[in-house]
Amino acid sequence: MVKYNCLNPIAPIGLELFTESYEKVDNIEEADSLLVRSASMLDMELPDNLKAIARAGAGVNNIPVDKCAEKGIVVFNTPGANANGVKELVIAGLMLASRNIVGGINWVQTVKDDENIAKLVEKGKSKFAGKEIEGKKLGVIGLGAIGVLVANAAKRLGMEVYGCDPYISVKHAWNLSRDIIYVKTKEEIYRTCDYITVHVPLLDDTKKMINKDTIALMKDGVIVLNFARDLLVNDDDMAEALKSGKVAAYVTDFPNAKTANMEGAIAIPHLGASTEESEDNCAVMAVKEIMEYMENGTIKNSVNYPDCDAGVCVSGKRITICHKNIPNMLTQFTGLFSVENINISNLINKSKGDFAYTVLDIEGDVSESTAQKLNSINGVLKVRIL
Numbered sequence: 243m244v245k246y247n248c249l250n251p252i253a254p255i256g257l258e259l260f261t262e263s264y265e266k267v268d269n270i271e272e273a274d275s276l277l278v279r280s281a282s283m284l285d286m287e288l289p290d291n292l293k294a295i296a297r298a299g300a301g302v303n304n305i306p307v308d309k310c311a312e313k314g315i316v317v318f319n320t321p322g323a324n325a326n327g328v329k330e331l332v333i334a335g336l337m338l339a340s341r342n343i344v345g346g347i348n349w350v351q352t353v354k355d356d357e358n359i360a361k362l363v364e365k366g367k368s369k370f371a372g373k374e375i376e377g378k379k380l381g382v383i384g385l386g387a388i389g390v391l392v393a394n395a396a397k398r399l400g401m402e403v404y405g406c407d408p409y410i411s412v413k414h415a416w417n418l419s420r421d422i423i424y425v426k427t428k429e430e431i432y433r434t435c436d437y438i439t440v441h442v443p444l445l446d447d448t449k450k451m452i453n454k455d456t457i458a459l460m461k462d463g464v465i466v467l468n469f470a471r472d473l474l475v476n477d478d479d480m481a482e483a484l485k486s487g488k489v490a491a492y493v494t495d496f497p498n499a500k501t502a503n504m505e506g507a508i509a510i511p512h513l514g515a516s517t518e519e520s521e522d523n524c525a526v527m528a529v530k531e532i533m534e535y536m537e538n539g540t541i542k543n544s545v546n547y548p549d550c551d552a553g554v555c556v557s558g559k560r561i562t563i564c565h566k567n568i569p570n571m572l573t574q575f576t577g578l579f580s581v582e583n584i585n586i587s588n589l590i591n592k593s594k595g596d597f598a599y600t601v602l603d604i605e606g607d608v609s610e611s612t613a614q615k616l617n618s619i620n621g622v623l624k625v626r627i628l
């Protein structure tokens with residue numbers, strides 16, 4: 243029985259895919275795998291039994307990805323599964339920032355009981371007049387699953403769209419409309435655009451990328467949208483820029499003690515992926531990733547181990563090994579089987595950065611002592627026998 247635990251509610255359409263060989267457990271210590279959305283695992287003790295974590299979503303900054311890799315725990319995410327949900331909210335964010343819709347709606351509530359409300363509205367509405375987005379310049383930083391959809395949609399709405407992503411994947415480049423103006427540096431976006439939207443992961447080199455220095459490069463009255471992560475923006479610098487009018491509006495999907503109270507900020511309660519469709523897509527993808535890994539050792543969409551399509555094992559046993567990406571590992575693995583006169587019918591070895599993954603299909607069975615010997619090889623992090 244494979245045991246799993248959900249650290250956040252996961253859409254039933256995904257969990258229903260688990261067969262009778264899977265059991266949901268309440269105790270994390272017992273779990274072979276975990277499903278998680280935004281719950282922070284950063285301070286969590288990682289149980290020895292844990293083999294896989296699937297993030298039903300894109301951002302993995304709530305998971306200690308490197309620490310997991312060191313313990314042979316494969317971390318997955320669900321690339322693109324919630325991208326359309328986020329794209330639609332970003333487009334709404336463009337409108338919210340351009341048309342003072344929130345201010346207008348709030349004002350209507352203050353006059354809602356006045357019998358002359360219709361007249362008051364016509365008299366007072368000019369306070370909430372806005373700008374149209376058509377013809378304006380939008381800069382998209384990060385052209386991944388979300389950024390590409392945002393760029394293409396904004397183009398279709400009549401905006402002039404600039405995009406920047408030094409690491410753009412071939413797949414995303416193919417999906418990017420040829421009408422998007424691709425620029426090499428973020429500075430070009432900062433200097434050129436009326437609206438700037440950020441769609442990069444939170445990493446050491448993206449943290450606080452929107453700060454007083456980068457804001458200084460921007461046009462006066464720029465509108466900044468952040469549907470990626472709060473720490474991409476220096477909140478104090480943003481507050482200053484909103485106060486001075488340098489930034490006309492800041493739309494964020496990540497309210498915190500500062501942005502929720504910041505004049506000029508429109509704070510949305512992390513709703514980017516909160517749609518039925520996105521939640522379902524993420525849950526289905528996450529559960530399939532866990533099942534493929536637990537049953538066949540296949541790794542797809544991992545953020546800390548290499549992708550590895552292992553297929554179905556057709557020989558006696560399959561052994562999967564998470565290990566350090568250091569010399570001489572394969573020799574040691576195959577040497578062990580050679581000593582025991584066990585034939586290896588299939589072998590896959592893949593690496594990603596400091597970590598590697600080996601799948602060995604053998605004829606016959608694996609003795610307890612062989613498993614122990616594999617486990618004790620220096621650099622081996624987790625051995626599974628399927």
Ligand SMILES: NC(=O)c1ccc[n+]([C@@H]2O[C@H](COP(=O)([O-])OP(=O)(O)OC[C@H]3O[C@@H](n4cnc5c(N)ncnc54)[C@H](O)[C@@H]3O)[C@@H](O)[C@H]2O)c1
Pocket residue numbers: 299300301302321322324325328383384385386387388389406407408409410411414441442443444447448469470471495512513514515516
């Ligand atoms: N608001 C929400 O609910 C919500 C939902 C999904 C994702 N997100 C956030 O949005 C981020 C992007 O999501 P995605 O699905 O598009 O991910 P993605 O991995 O498909 O795209 C991220 C892109 O950023 C690019 N990138 C990385 N570093 C960069 C840099 N320094 N400069 C420019 N580009 C850089 C990458 O090359 C990649 O193309 C996630 O990491 C997550 O933090 C938020």
Ligand SMILES: O=C(O)CC[C@@H](O)C(=O)O
Pocket residue numbers: 279280298299300301302324512515516
């Ligand atoms: O699970 C969510 O609601 C948000 C997910 C989102 O932030 C992500 O990074 O995919």
